[in-house]
Amino acid sequence: MDTTTAHRNPWSLSVADLTQAAVFAALIAALGLPGTINIGSAGVPITFQSLGVMLAGAVLGPKKGTLAVGIFMVLAIAGLPILSGGRTGVTALSSPTAGFFIGFLPAVIVIGLLTAMMMPRYRVLWGIVINLLGGMVVLYACGSIGLMIRSDMTLWAAVATNGTFVIGDAVKAVVTALVAAQVHRGWPGLITPLRLRRSTATA
Numbered sequence: 210m211d212t213t214t215a216h217r218n219p220w221s222l223s224v225a226d227l228t229q230a231a232v233f234a235a236l237i238a239a240l241g242l243p244g245t246i247n248i249g250s251a252g253v254p255i256t257f258q259s260l261g262v263m264l265a266g267a268v269l270g271p272k273k274g275t276l277a278v279g280i281f282m283v284l285a286i287a288g289l290p291i292l293s294g295g296r297t298g299v300t301a302l303s304s305p306t307a308g309f310f311i312g313f314l315p316a317v318i319v320i321g322l323l324t325a326m327m328m329p330r331y332r333v334l335w336g337i338v339i340n341l342l343g344g345m346v347v348l349y350a351c352g353s354i355g356l357m358i359r360s361d362m363t364l365w366a367a368v369a370t371n372g373t374f375v376i377g378d379a380v381k382a383v384v385t386a387l388v389a390a391q392v393h394r395g396w397p398g399l400i401t402p403l404r405l406r407r408s409t410a411t412a
C-alpha cells in the first residue's frame with residue numbers, strides 16, 4: 210500500500226495523526242496555565258489558549274488541527290478544568306466567553322483549510338493573513354454573537370469588546386506564522402496540501 214502523503218486518503222487517521230492531535234490538545238490546555246488577565250467589564254479574559262488554536266491549525270492543518278481543538282473542547286465540556294482560570298467547558302458555555310469557546314472550532318477549521326491550500330510551501334506573510342482571518346475575524350465574530358446572547362449586549366458593544374484583544378491576538382498570529390514556517394521547513398509533509406481542483410497533469 211502506498212502511504213506517501215500525496216496518495217493518502219486526506220481524511221484517514223493514522224496513530225501518528227492521533228498522537229499529534231493529542232499533543233496539541235495538551236498544548237492548548239497547558240497554554241491556559243499562566244492564567245488570565247481580565248480587562249474591562251465584559252468578562253472575557255486575555256488568554257494564550259487562542260494562540261494554541263492558531264498553532265493547531267497552522268502547524269497540523271485542517272484534519273489534525275480540528276481534531277486537536279475538538280479533543281480539547283470535549284475534555285473541557287466533560288468537566289476537566291482546562292480552560293484559562295481553571296474553568297470547565299460547561300462554565301464557559303454559560304458565561305460571556307461562550308461564543309469564543311465555541312468559536313475555537315470554526316477558527317481552527319478556517320486556519321487549517323487555508324494553510325493546507327497554501328502548502329506545500331508555507332509563506333509567512335500569507336500565514337499571518339490566514340491566522341488573522343481565522344484567529345481574529347472568525348473568532349471575534351463567534352465571540353460577539355456569544356456576548357450578545359449571554360450578556361445581552363448590542364452588536365456594537367459586543368464588537369467593541371474585541372478591541373481589547375486586537376494587539377495581543379495580532380502578535381499571536383505573527384508568532385504562529387513564524388513557528389509554523391520553521392516547523393514546515395523542518396518537517397515537510399506534516400500537512401497534506403489541499404487543492405480545490407483535481408490536478409490533470411500526467412507525468
Ligand SMILES: O=C(O)CCCC[C@@H]1SC[C@@H]2NC(=O)N[C@@H]21
Nearest residue numbers: 254255256259292301306309374
Ligand atoms: O476560556 C474561555 O472560555 C474562552 C476565552 C476566550 C478568550 C478570547 S479568544 C480571542 C480573544 N483573545 C484573547 O486573548 N481573549 C479573547
